[in-house]
Amino acid sequence: MDQSSILCPRFAKAMKMMGQRWTGLVIYQLLTGPQRFCSIESSLPISGRLLSERLKELEQEGIVKREVFPETPVRIEYSLTEKGMALEPLLRELEKWSQNWIEVEN
Amino acid sequence: MDQSSILCPRFAKAMKMMGQRWTGLVIYQLLTGPQRFCSIESSLPISGRLLSERLKELEQEGIVKREVFPETPVRIEYSLTEKGMALEPLLRELEKWSQNWIEVEN
DNA sequence: TTTAGTTACTTACTTTATGTAAGTTAGTAT
DNA sequence: ATACTAACTTACATAAAGTAAGTAACTAAA
Numbered sequence: 001m002d003q004s005s006i007l008c009p010r011f012a013k014a015m016k017m018m019g020q021r022w023t024g025l026v027i028y029q030l031l032t033g034p035q036r037f038c039s040i041e042s043s044l045p046i047s048g049r050l051l052s053e054r055l056k057e058l059e060q061e062g063i064v065k066r067e068v069f070p071e072t073p074v075r076i077e078y079s080l081t082e083k084g085m086a087l088e089p090l091l092r093e094l095e096k097w098s099q100n101w102i103e104v105e106n
Numbered sequence: 107m108d109q110s111s112i113l114c115p116r117f118a119k120a121m122k123m124m125g126q127r128w129t130g131l132v133i134y135q136l137l138t139g140p141q142r143f144c145s146i147e148s149s150l151p152i153s154g155r156l157l158s159e160r161l162k163e164l165e166q167e168g169i170v171k172r173e174v175f176p177e178t179p180v181r182i183e184y185s186l187t188e189k190g191m192a193l194e195p196l197l198r199e200l201e202k203w204s205q206n207w208i209e210v211e212n
Numbered sequence: 213t214t215t216a217g218t219t220a221c222t223t224a225c226t227t228t229a230t231g232t233a234a235g236t237t238a239g240t241a242t
Numbered sequence: 243a244t245a246c247t248a249a250c251t252t253a254c255a256t257a258a259a260g261t262a263a264g265t266a267a268c269t270a271a272a
Contacts, residue, residue, distance in 0.1 A: 007131070007150065014204035015130050021230075024121050025113070037249055044113065047231060052250055072240055073247045083207045090203060093196040098120035101189045127259070143220055153260065158221060178269060179218045 017061065018090075022046050022054050027084060028091050030064065034079035058084070123167065124196075128152050128160050133190060134197050136170065140185035164190070 018024055025044050029035065035043075041051050055078060058064035063084040069075040080087075124130055131150050135141065141149075147157050161184055164170035169190035175181040186193075 008201075008204070009210045010204040010208040011134075011201055012131075013208050013210065014200055015134075018200065019125055019127050019130050021125055024125050025118075028117075028121075041249095047233090048250070049232080049252090050230065053230095070239095074239075074249075076249065086203055086207055090196060090199040093199050094120055094124065095114075095117055097192055097196060098114070098116040101192055102116040102119050104115045104119065144218095147220095153262090154221065155223090155261085156259065159259095178267095180220075180267080182220065 017057075020054075022050055023058070024091065024094070026051070026054050026058065027063065027080065027087055030078060030080045030084065031088055031091065034067075034077045036075060036077055040078065063087070123163075124193075126160075128156055129164070130197065130200070132157070132160050132164065133169065133186065133193055136184060136186045136190065137194055137197065140173075140183045142181060142183055146184065169193070 022044070025046070026040060029040050029043050037048075037051065037055075040046075040055075041048055044051075046054075055064060055066070059066055061083075062081055065079050065081050067077045067079070069077065128150070131152070132146060135146050135149050143154075143157065143161075146152075146161075147154055150157075152160075161170060161172070165172055167189075168187055171185050171187050173183045173185070175183065
């Protein structure tokens with residue numbers, strides 16, 4: 001478990017983030033536009049507990065922006081920052097790959 | 107936890123795979139060419155236990171190919187299949203994104 | 213002919229992450 | 243007061259990951 005070749009720390013960090021359950025799908029969902037908590041929650045098979053956790057992490061990374069609208073009941077919108085938007089090509093590549101190489105069923 | 111919009115099952119499956127710890131890094135490492143177990147193990151901070159598990163999963167998905175050379179001691183080489191190679195653009199996108207948007211330290 | 217060395221794994225066990233469900237907070241509306 | 247809503251939290255069970263030691267098959271050295 002000692003590394004002989006050095007992994008680029010930026011790349012390793014990005015991998016650690018994207019290689020976390022739900023992160024990619026949450027960002028993918030936000031590519032369709034700003035959305036509130038319950039909307040993301042119902043578009044993915046993720047629980048509120050984890051969605052809350054992931055959104056917090058993504059906000060800290062500067063990938064997601066959280067905006068509070070003091071309406072009734074309160075509306076909170078999540079959207080992608082420029083850094084988050086920059087992930088679109090990556091997600092489109094995964095989309096393409098999955099269309100070309102994954103068959104469903106199992 | 108009910109989905110109102112339907113997630114494409116191919117994309118969801120690809121996400122589940124790539125959004126697993128180490129999967130992306132193992133494939134990234136194999137992009138540099140066929141390699142044996144101990145070589146991958148020492149190039150990433152992954153343990154033998156998990157590397158063995160991931161390689162088995164990737165082999166089952168048809169992303170990685172395992173070849174046994176009955177030398178002394180036995181040599182086993184892992185390489186990417188065509189399906190695995192097709193993930194290169196995706197990994198290059200992540201590489202680019204990380205160079206542009208991630209700063210190291212923390 | 214014991215002893216040690218090599219690669220490629222397994223097994224056993226601990227810690228961390230995730231899944232599930234119920235509960236909380238703040239602000240109306242009835 | 244009671245109920246309703248959105249957005250979370252908390253508590254607890256299960257699954258996945260981390261760590262370290264062990265195994266199998268073979269060779270090479272003492």
